[in-house]
Amino acid sequence: EIVLTQSPATLSVSPGERATLSCRASQSVGNNLAWYQQKPGQPPRLLIYGASTRATTIPVRFSGSGSETEFTLTISSLQSEDFAVYYCQASETFGQGTKVEIK
Amino acid sequence: QVQLQESGPGLVKPSETLSLTCTVSAGSINNYYWSWIRQPPGKGLEWIGYIYYTGNITKFNSSLKGRVSISVDPSKNQFSLNLTSVTSADTAVYYCARRLRRPTFSWFAPWGRGTLVTVSS
Numbered sequence: 035e036i037v038l039t040q041s042p043a044t045l046s047v048s049p050g051e052r053a054t055l056s057c058r059a060s061q062s063v064g065n066n067l068a069w070y071q072q073k074p075g076q077p078p079r080l081l082i083y084g085a086s087t088r089a090t091t092i093p094v095r096f097s098g099s100g101s102e103t104e105f106t107l108t109i110s111s112l113q114s115e116d117f118a119v120y121y122c123q124a125s126e127t128f129g130q131g132t133k134v135e136i137k
Numbered sequence: 138q139v140q141l142q143e144s145g146p147g148l149v150k151p152s153e154t155l156s157l158t159c160t161v162s163a164g165s166i167n168n169y170y171w172s173w174i175r176q177p178p179g180k181g182l183e184w185i186g187y188i189y190y191t192g193n194i195t196k197f198n199s200s201l202k203g204r205v206s207i208s209v210d211p212s213k214n215q216f217s218l219n220l221t222s223v224t225s226a227d228t229a230v231y232y233c234a235r236r237l238r239r240p241t242f243s244w245f246a247p248w249g250r251g252t253l254v255t256v257s258s
Contacts, residue, residue, distance in 0.1 A: 066242035077232055077248035078182065084242045121182055125243060126198065128182040 038129035046137040053109040055132045057122035062102040068123045069107045139164035141249035155220040159233030166190050170236035171216045175229040223256045
């Protein structure tokens with residue numbers, strides 16, 4: 035069974051700064067990695083699939099990279115609406131989430 | 138744009154069966170996989186299972202130890218979740234979602250808004 039470990043658990047960032055989130059898989063998943071954003075009281079929203087393909091309507095400041103066991107979600111310049119919890123997913127497994135909060 | 142809506146009781150007694158339905162609108166249930174995912178209050182996401190629209194392909198989270206079943210009714214554009222012998226550990230927001238796939242990867246989109254199910258006597 036694949037285990038996804040996200041780091042850090044909490045990331046404190048100032049608006050306009052760059053945020054880098056990590057997701058590590060316990061075994062190779064190839065490019066089978068998606069990222070989601072979740073705000074309080076809302077369902078998760080797909081950001082990235084296939085490790086690096088942005089979903090429809092997702093702003094270009096969101097980018098995904100990586101393969102096999104190491105993946106990164108980068109938010110190039112944080113906007114106020116980007117403060118949320120982010121989850122990675124491979125097949126039927128989710129990571130535990132990274133909370134991006136205002137510094 | 139496809140939309141999903143969960144429905145069902147918000148309160149279930151311990152040892153009873155949790156039953157939810159997801160209605161798909163503005164699109165067809167055909168040719169896709171459909172999933173249930175849950176999120177205990179303040180915690181992360183847990184995949185429950187999925188079903189193909191024909192009903193002949195299913196997969197479930199082994200951690201649920203055979204308590205889960207999922208069915209589909211293409212004529213109503215609906216699919217349903219049954220979780221038996223519930224305990225307080227099954228208290229969560231339950232989401233339905235479409236599972237999309239390519240040869241080497243899969244993802245979930247869109248998601249329903251979710252429904253909170255509380256297990257309590």
